[in-house]
Amino acid sequence: MAEIVINGLTKRYPNGFEAVKDLTLDIGEGELLVLVGPSGCGKTTALRMIAGLEEISDGDLYIGGQRMNDVLEKDRDIAMVFQNYALYPHMTVAQNIAFSLKIARRPRAEIKRRVHETAQLLAIEEMLDRRPKQLSGGQRQRVAMGRAIIRQPQVFLMDEPLSNLDAKLRVQMRGEIDALQKRLAVTTVYVTHDQVEAMTMGDRVAVLRDGKLQQVDTPFQIYERPANLFVASFIGSPPMNLAEAAIKQTKDGLTVSLGEAEIAIPHELAARNSLDAWVGKSVIAGIRPEDIYEVTRKTAKLQAAMQVKIDRVEALGASLLGYFSVDAAAPRAESVSAIPAEEVLSEAPLTGTSGTSFCAIFEPRAMLKIGDTTEVALDLSRLHFFDPETDASLLAEDEPEKKKKPEAKKK
């Protein structure tokens, strides 16, 4: 077990393409760090550089205080779980799991004991004599895990280990891997493009885009305080609603005009985002779907209410998604994350308005139908603001939020 310190890690492929750019990360001892980002952002490349399967073009890699750049992969004491498991087809499950120990020339009795311990841990004892092709996807996944954990390595690397499983098994294995990692307390880097996996498993989450690190923080902080438009739109499902909005000064304080609505901003929120500097200018305002409420007779009428026409509803059982158009420009397409096809819950509303489609999570029994007009209120304390030029969050950095940061804070 050891901490990983990554400093300015860069990968330049022979064709000149920079897949990972100046990545700097500290991964604490026993921590599970999730590396998340859209397809092609360089997650696998980063992981393979840590593993030693890919040469490091620039920057330094330290594991347990030792510089690893020029250490061979087999001497790094790292175990890796591959996306397609890469089990040895001609070996039984037991032989697959034991392979690394056999190479390390451990005594036969020890190998036998450790194979059984590992199999017990993963509940694959009855399968030890089978070959990989006689196993289901989930069982193969466990064998791949077994092959990694039997070595008791310093570091686990996992590259989308669950992506070949069906949705239900994925949720189950997600929990199992998480529990196992906590129990073994081995420093782990876990790569996924699934933001739900990232949020549920990670001690911390690192969001990567086009080879550049966007933000590293706890899942809670990533969700609550996304550092830029990309993180805001990538993490969360349905994603954060984002639209251009103008900041204005009135006698009562600042307001933000979102479409036709003129919303007064609480002083505290304005101060936190230093909105004074933005008076008379446009920002990108963001609000998560769960922070938009339907105004009913029971709820007190909040000040930030707006009249909206529902374009589309999706009843999910536990909640009801309502889509409506806000007459404001959407942020530039290149600033936000394109929603992966599998997660698109609806196509763009067909009503043909020029505005931006917003989504709100309503009460499941809000009897909303397409075409209904209703009044919605925004939870003002949960508005996000972003610089339309740089995409960066306007939230001041020096906040008393640094509750849980890893101890390793060097450089």
Place this chain on the structure above:
Amino acid sequence: MTATPTTLPASVPARSRPGWRRVKKARAPAIKYTALLIFAVIILMPVYILIVTGFKGVAETDPAHAWALPHLWTTSAWRQAWDQLSPNMMNSLELAIPATILSTVLGCLNGFALSKWRFPGANIVFTFFLFGMFIPYQAVMIPLTELLAKLQFPAQLPRLALAHIIYGIPITTLIFRNYYATIPEDLMESSRMDGAGMLRTLWSVVLPISVPAFVVTMIWQFTSIWNDFLFAVFIITDPSQYPVTVALNNTTGSLVSAYDLQMSAALLASLPTLVVYILLGRYFMRGLMAGALKG
């Protein structure tokens, strides 16, 4: 996506309607087997003559009655052929077995290095290997014999074996390279992460799943080395060292044509390759498929 109705347009001729296809499908095996039977007969006709002539006495071997069964069955030609050829058959085995094994092992190592060890310029090297396959034997006969003579190799058979090993390298390398190209890279990397070096990975991970490639290569090499005549006749000067192909050629008498002897000798000489095919043929088919599609 909207489902399109599955009714056929009226313009489709009746013959290609599904009902027809089913009839055709039922007939397909019959057609296939008839065709196969015809080809089998064409190929087996000379073999028939080979066998019946071998059992005839010299007097009966008249080309005009080649098709007739012998009046008097005799095994004298077989015994004579065996007496005459068995030392040469031993020569051929001594030549073909080690040469096959060595060229296959070399092909395996080359193929592994060229597809999985990816050194800079691997593709260029492989291209040169491929060129090697297209050089006709005849073009290199003279330089080759001169080179081998200069090597001062003690015995003649090892000299011939060396020529075959070197000439086998392009094809064996090609077969192994293409087979190894189908082995997923992750498997190799997984083994590397497990702590195995390149040679250990080759031994413990790659070789055990290379059986099909070995079978294909060994059948190929054994057959072409056993059947070779040209190299042998150039390189071997000592008649006691002749492989069976050269000895077979020498059964052709200069005065009378002893057809019975020639036929039985030819069949005897081709038996070992036949045995190899029958024993490994199943793997041969499977091996070719495995190489072409997936490990």
